[in-house]
Amino acid sequence: MYVLGLDVGGTSSRALLLDASGRRIGYGRAPGGNPAAHGTGTAAANIRRALEPALLGVDPAEVAGAVVGMAGFGALDRAVFDQMWASAGLRCVPAVTGDLGVAFAAGTAEPRGTVLIAGTGAIAARIEDGEPVAVSDGLGWLLGDQGSGFWLGREAARAAVRSLSRGESDGLLTRLVAEEIRDADNQDGRAGGWPPVDGRAEAIRLVVHAQGRSPLELARLAPLVSRAAAAGDPDALKIVATAAGLLCATVAEVRQEGEDTPIVLAGSVLTSEGPVCSAVRDGLGAPTALAGDGAAAAAWLAAKEAFGLDREAAAGLHRRILREV
């Protein structure tokens, strides 16, 4: 008998198959399957592509349980999903859930605590019995996602265009952002006009570049903030401190002061070591755990349920699975 865990996000879908002892049997990876972002059809097709390598050489009817952690799962057309699931030969009924509980489980075997995810977006939740019972932020790039990868990238671009517009082009963050945008323009064959005649013209060029693309592309500038902050750039240090403050405030909205349950940090902004992650850990003033692989966490949740594990056995399996992957 096997269990299956799926971690389905906006940019990737990952599936992990475990046996009853927690041994890794198969793993698959495919493009994103967030139905709110891609529609259920594309989402189901991509999830199917992740399932195939995970189930290779195994009778899918022997999968006893499955948990699917899916960003945007509220938009899922369940009939379409179930058809895809059956067509893969799977007979168990999967528990399709959001990404908050799975991200929390990727950092701890405890049933209660707080999870903070900062990837392109940013969201926090209070978790009880493995489920989110209160949520803060997660309000999208235009009106929320404070301290997220998008937010960091936008602040980097904003600081750069302000500096350039004032004729200040020497700052490290400003130079890194301008180089990144120039390289992107070069790749698009829009290189003509570099270098611009003056700082104001270069600022306007950056603005036109940013406004001409999907705003979320600004998230790719987020690592430049960490790089510049590590080198002491004052603009970058200010952005890092503000981002950390915003992320801690998002946690504070769903967590009581002095609470000693675990705080799990997830998402690319928090799981890559650097100034933002350090500043958030310092700001939280409570023990934190970094989230491991989401597919492994989903598989662990499936195993707990399917095999009826007690608390101790579940904790042991959690250590094995999230260490192994």
Next chain:
Amino acid sequence: MYVLGLDVGGTSSRALLLDASGRRIGYGRAPGGNPAAHGTGTAAANIRRALEPALLGVDPAEVAGAVVGMAGFGALDRAVFDQMWASAGLRCVPAVTGDLGVAFAAGTAEPRGTVLIAGTGAIAARIEDGEPVAVSDGLGWLLGDQGSGFWLGREAARAAVRSLSRGESDGLLTRLVAEEIRDADNQDGRAGGWPPVDGRAEAIRLVVHAQGRSPLELARLAPLVSRAAAAGDPDALKIVATAAGLLCATVAEVRQEGEDTPIVLAGSVLTSEGPVCSAVRDGLGAPTALAGDGAAAAAWLAAKEAFGLDREAAAGLHRRILREV
């Protein structure tokens, strides 16, 4: 002999014809003619539509001079524009310039000072000899335009979704924003689902609504901030104070402290009486003038040049024209 003034923006193009004494002879209005926003073809066609009623019953060959103040004029294909101009029967060569000098002239006959425009966007300039010599902000909705109509509207939406997400739906600004969005959804026939099940669901609905449209549409929420602030709503008062601080900082970037040249306030956020305009005037701590009609200002600039007016005559004409329109 006549002079012609054109004020060409993103949403409207206006043309005013004056005679040598400053008497208003003709006026025309048409949709926007910003070539950066609409392309030169549409821009030229709309400008032509504004010219026709302004020139009605007049021999266009008798127009001795013209000034065209045009937002986005850097993107203008001058050959296309000149062809349109000639096809209207006009023989004088128009001075095509940006909107900053014209907005400044709409508030004062002085040659030097500062202009602050806050409409959908926000920009300030130091003016010398009628021309901008230093510019601050104007960096677009995504990275700049701090304190603009877009900025006010986005902050209103942001405050509303944060409050709703926390289960606080009683604030005046929150209610006004939620009503406005619900009405817009009703008009689109997307009324299903109102009212949402709880505050978090309503917050997400507002986020989806805002992210599904052009971000600039958020500018239509700006008047709600003034309305709520006038009624003492704490969120709105905070947004107004922050906006005013940002706009004053934009001015400070291009103005020396203690300078006593005039500051002209232009754009819908600053020319409609209300809390934002009052707070900006208080914050600037210098005499301000409200900009009048841009087409009249452009016509005044044309008259100064075409009729070789001395300073006193120019000031007299300025008073007459900008009072009359």
